[in-house]
Amino acid sequence: MYKSKLPKLNNCNVGIIGLGYVGLPLALKIANQKQCLVTQKKTNRKVIGYDIDKIRIEELNRGIDKKNIFSKKIINDTKNIIFTHKMHTLMRSEVFIITVPTPINIKNEPDLYFLKEASKIVGECIKGQNYKGRNPIIIYESTVYPGVTEEICVPLIEQISGKKYNCEKYTNSFYLGYSPERINPGDLKKTIDSITKVTSGCNKYIANWIDSFYKSFISAGTFKASNIKVAEAAKIIENTQRDINIALVNELSILFKKLNINTNEVLDAANTKWNFQRYSPGLVGGHCIGVDPYYLTFKAKEIGLNTKLISAGRSINDYMHEYFFEQVLTKLKKREKTLKYEDILLLGLSYKSNCGDIRNSQLISLVKNIQKKKMKITIVDPLVNKKEVFNEIGLESLDIIPKLKKYSVIIFALYHKEFEKLGVRELSKISQKNTIIFDLTNKLSGENVFNL
Ligand SMILES: NC(=O)c1ccc[n+]([C@@H]2O[C@H](COP(=O)([O-])OP(=O)(O)OC[C@H]3O[C@@H](n4cnc5c(N)ncnc54)[C@H](O)[C@@H]3O)[C@@H](O)[C@H]2O)c1
Incomplete structure (x- = not known):
């Protein structure tokens, strides 16, 4: 029996950090899913869509998606969602999903600035929070090389929040997983719903929780990877393989x-x-x-x-x-x-x-x-x-x-x-x-x- 209390699967507040091509579809999908696809039980999740871009937030609050993916009607008709650039609103989340950019710099090397900043924000959000004894879960979706989530992001969250990572016996802990996004913008058939979601977690209980969470709203289902590094590597090789095939x-x-x-x-x-x-x-x-x-x-x-x-x-x-x-x-x-x-x-x-x-x-x-x-x-x-x-x-x-x-x-x-x-x-x-x-x-x- 797992000792730590975790967020309630069908009834938790989910903060999505970064509302771009990946984050916005995910936020709308979770907010609009009224029934768990596995148990058929009612879901009542609140989504807090957070972005540092105030103009993006102001537009989304008016139903405008400048990326032209969602209509005003879809955005305005979505209940259970708040769009905000304020950290104190994001703090109400107990599940955090990070979907910020991971670009390269001028030397073609990874630029992890956004990812580190987002990790610090989550660290601030969970600092001093008790969550009624339930430990928060943080899921990274941004594309990274194997190791980034645990070796670079975790220490930042630990340092800022003062909480310990992946510590079952410790009530003041936080947990983490990685679940890469594989959408194909512009492709109306390959939407978030129709692509198998690779999931992973920092231990087998968290991996199960995260897997069930995604299974509850992704009709294509999930694939549970054995650990976080495997999930990170799987995402990065999909695009690498395609790059090489096109190069040939x-x-x-x-x-x-x-x-x-x-x-x-x-x-x-x-x-x-x-x-x-x-x-x-x-x-x-x-x-x-x-x-x-x-x-x-x-x-x-x-x-x-x-x-x-x-x-x-x-x-x-x-x-x-x-x-x-x-x-x-x-x-x-x-x-x-x-x-x-x-x-x-x-x-x-x-x-x-x-x-x-x-x-x-x-x-x-x-x-x-x-x-x-x-x-x-x-x-x-x-x-x-x-x-x-x-x-x-x-x-x-x-x-x-x-x-x-x-x-x-x-x-x-x-x-x-x-x-x-x-x-x-x-x-x-x-x-x-x-x-x-x-x-x-x-x-x-x-x-x-x-x-x-
Ligand atoms: N676009 C795609 O087709 C696609 C597909 C699969 C995976 N991915 C990966 O998903 C990640 C996100 O990509 P995207 O295309 O959605 O990026 P995007 O640029 O469209 O959106 C990212 C959003 O994050 C916001 N942001 C940046 N730093 C932030 C912070 N500290 N706090 C809150 N918000 C912050 C930005 O303002 C922006 O709105 C990347 O790692 C990318 O490689 C993208």
Whole structure:
């Protein structure tokens, strides 16, 4: 029998720290789940959505999600939830879930600033609290390399709260788990509800509690990892594997271009083998695939291991926007006499289709290279935040394509649903006779259409 008292599974106050792409869907999901999916018992959890960004909180309190994932109606209709930037409100929580960013710095090394700050906030919140004898549970969802949760976050919480970690006999303790988020922003099928949740805890009782907690609202169910490090490592290798697979096909596409072989045709042919896995060449960006492998290489380096394959994958994928721009310049050079001016139209700016996130978008890097060459560019992306774009590149992003212009280069970069109706015929209306169309989405075909 476990001696420590734990928060009541179906009736606890849950604080979500960081209300971004990961935290907000989670907060709304927990608040809206009225019945435990396993026991069918009624749940009555209160969710305290906490973020240090006051503007985000003020918007959410008006039902506005600037990330364009949730409608005003969904947010406003959600009961049992408070959005706050005040720590004393967060203090009412006895379960804390941390969903803050884990980016990389300029040297491509993990930047754990947000995670450390969030841990300190939790430490402050649980300091001196008795919780009617129940010990609080803290769950990390942010992506990290194995060891961060227990070796970096726990000491900070212990130091600030004065409580002991994972101490069953000690009434003044706190417990911890790690459960990575695996959502795919912009993908309406892969939502929080439909992805198996990997869970873990600092001991088997806490692991069971955390596993039951997620099982109670995630219909896809859970997978209980044997310990926290396993769960941390599982998340980071998912994205590392994807990065390497894309890097391989990117490298092959560079080779095949030089050999004058069509990469897509090669992939079509190879894909007829039962165990061939098809990946398409492309620009890897964003907050996960382009970042997470660096967390792993950092940890490896720390223990004296040089992870050559992972690093090679990263450097190939990081180079792709430059390679792509070289392709554009080469094609333009061949045709410059027949084109009137070098005005480029870029369709899509975020890091992936159907998502407005511009963080680490290689299209942003592409635009910066275009700007360095002093070429004119028109950007159309209805999903991005215009202010963020302006701060990043000093240019406006338009919602729709200006009709009266004729572009010499069109880069069809993302397949946002707003662009789904665009085909070669539609693009020809804004093209000159010899306009070059670069299709990074593999959706177009035609004489003047080129792929990576
Ligand atoms: N975005 C994704 O698709 C995705 C998918 C799986 C995992 N992840 C991981 O989840 C984590 C969160 O990513 P995200 O995309 O939701 O980030 P995000 O930038 O969209 O949101 C993070 C939020 O945390 C807030 N924040 C920062 N420091 C804080 C603090 N000390 N206290 C309270 N709030 C704070 C920010 O203001 C922001 O609103 C990262 O580790 C990421 O790698 C992201």
